[in-house]
Amino acid sequence: MMRTSWLPPAGLTWRNSPRVGLGLILLATLLTVAVGVLGPSAVTLTLGPRASLLPPYYLPSGTVPTPGEWVVSGVLYGAVIIGGVGLSIAVRAVRDGWTPTVWRVFTFGVVLNVATLMVPPLTSADVLMYAAYGRLQALGMNPYDITPAAVFRSQFDPVLRWTERPWQDTPSVYGPIMSWVQLLANRFGGLNMHDIVFWLQLSAFIPFLVTSAVVVWLAHGDEQLKGRAALLTIANPLLIWAITAGAHNEGWSVMFAMLGIMLMRKTSIGAGVMMGLAGACKLSIGLYGLAMVWGYRRQPRKLVGLLVGTALSMGLLYGLFAPGALFAALRNTSYVSVGSWAQPFYTVLTYFLPVPAATGVLGVVSYAGTLTIAWMLSRVLPWHAVAGTPDGVAPDRDPITIAVRTALLLSVGWLTTSLYTLSWYDLIAWGPWCWSARHGSTGCSSGAGCCCPCPTSRAAAWTTARA
Template sequence: MRVPSPLVRGVVGSWVVAASALVTSVVPQSSWIASIPLRDSLAGRMTGLTFMVFGLGLLVWAWLEVGREVLAGVRHRLIRMTVLWSLPLLLAPPLFSRDAWSYAAQGALVANGFDPYTVGPAALSGRVVEAVDPMWMNTPAPYGPIPLAYGGLAAHVTDNPYFLMLAHRGLALLGIVLIAWAVPKIAVACRVDPSVATWLVVANPILITHGLGAAHNDVLMLGLACSAFAVALTGRWGTAAVIAGTAAAVKAPGGLVVIAIAAVMSPLAGRALKRLASLAIAGVVSVLTLVTVGELTGIGSGWLNALDVPGLVMSPLSIANLIGLGTSGVLDWLGAEDAAQQALVIIRLLGILAALGLIAVLGLRSHIHAAARAVGVAMLAVVLLGPTAHDWYFLWCLPFLAVARPGRRLMTALVGVSMILTIAAPLNSSLRGAVIPILVTTSLVLVVVGTLLGRLRTLQPAKAPRSPQPAAPDAAMSAVAAAPPPGPHPQQS
């Protein structure tokens, strides 16, 4: 029997995921989706989870097959393929996470005159808070003024949580468009095949499912950060710094792209004072932009006081959490209860300080050729050493590492992590305490991941294009400046 093409496999997988979301995703009780019969029984929910993992496996399998061909030099219409894979998820309930319902409720807070940085969704009542995770009902919003002001405008139009969720998915879609525009341009400047970078980032199932499907505002942050880097490579570092501040006005880590902007401003290595001045200038412009956005939207900057809210989740993906919880457990077992309570706080603080120290070193020492890698490593440090980490946080570093001339090991690591975090996505907080679904879903994930892992061996990083010849940084920047205006790259459309 002939196996369908990767394009068809990906489309089918995406439709299966979208249909399964009607059974597995958390939705407001007042929604018609909540009355679907399969949602009322364990057998029905397990059927939905099984199809969800199957659909994700199909999507990842298709992506890996396309990647093998792209790395071998075969031309693919990657943007068109990404659009077709994404379409089924546009109207689906949020995948894997309930954050989009929190976004809807926080926008409603703004629309009703509440300060989202001092009160949580519990200040509201009605259907807009029905699907909000109870953990976040009484917590202030840890997001910047842009998504909150946008959510407030949407909530003035409708109080339907489903339509509000779709409005925030629109922001995620805008972020993907910005990423699709910026990544090929950054790849050209870094002398990486833009088709490979586009496949690894834009067509990546983790961006399609976690980014668009879950409607996380991290995607808009990332799109703005990538755009800031691409604009800086054209020599307009002032504009780039403003865009970086706008990215930080969505979520704070977006501002880390100033590391790359400073590298463009002072590309000569070994001149610490010049680099420090560049960082200071780009940083000041970005911060002023951040404050200005807060004032213009009327939201303010109170979100800076709520940045520790995500840390309420003890994520095992954070190295600081793992060490802290392990140390706390040992101390508690030894009877040192007071020390056990302090251990996690201290180790988390040390993790943050270590991340900040690494960011400072990267900002001062990274030259223009390593600017993308520096931002990627800085983002990764914030994720792994910060107080919490979610699987979609991997998106923060993906575009920058993908254009940093990845060798075989880094390429395999990026592909492997993308594959695993996509297929394991159904093991999210909505399964909290559900022993049987967790065990069954884990088994399904292991089977699908194990089946696909062997295909990683066929992936080889493509060689950098021979034309243009390796040149000085100025030549690379000139190539980017001469690139066509925003739109699909010729090789992908």
């Protein structure tokens, strides 16, 4: 077997060179880490004094001048652009026939993520609020009823004092599993915000790692597709930036949901239990639940098993252990993010309508838009059987294939039209897209029925050029 080269073959350019693509991805990560190493700034969180040798690490105060806002912001914007270009080049190399060694790409991604974990979180202070909600629980308080500000404004607290606006007066909107993760981080970190943040950073990376592994599993049997899946998940600089650099907990719900999809051929009840666990992290992952229901729509017994499994896990977690969490999580549906399409309309509507009525109107438009975009994409997105589909079973009859494809359609529709969406929410679309957006053509010898030139012919051209 010919050894895979990291160099572009003769006759091809840097635009599809794996070495160039991976080099730019590495450079993007190094720039991000460099900003974090400089310590607290306009984009790097202030974590207070450290109480141990645990990460995150950064230069002591006074070692270098505090970098200006425009400098660090410019570097981070540059890192995102460089990383995006590098990812595009690496994916193009796969499209053009490069078959990477999957474990090498996966390990490369793990190293990039671990390096990012070594510095303080950047741009978003959400992780400080995770720590605050865990601290409230450690104090014996209910984070769904009491806000961090209600405590630190009346008494000194070594953890809550480091939280930042604007969420100090907002009770938790996360499910019970995330609340337990936040409490556990406080148990490990003690009374030191710096140490608590490290455990929260680690807890954000681990489910992202598992999710990436599941996505690669969905491509087993196709080495080229597995390499593409690794590139678009664990080694994806945009996801490293959105999830790991910001220490966001989005990976938990996606991890359980992807594990649920993976179980759909073996046990519908087990798939439902996993889906319920996902919903006990964040309710927005219910899009995957709808996709799984659609995948079982022709198998009523398995559909019942899915619903029973979901009801069991979600019912216990929300109903028995955290009855107030469900109502608290539903509050998130009434928020409108500053960068969303709805913000200008929300501003205008609130001049004429009460806030609940304005968000209600926009919510109806949002849900209608989600379904419309999902339907439009369904007309052009090709069908591909997920690995393991039984012989003779068409892709549109396999529950996992249907669920993955539907999850992509609904996720893209929701991310496009949601009233409240942020960059790290995009993880719910990247996972299924890694598989669903594979390349091929209706004239491909493999019969894949895709929308791009056939990978078989491209791989032949790649091999010929190298020869």
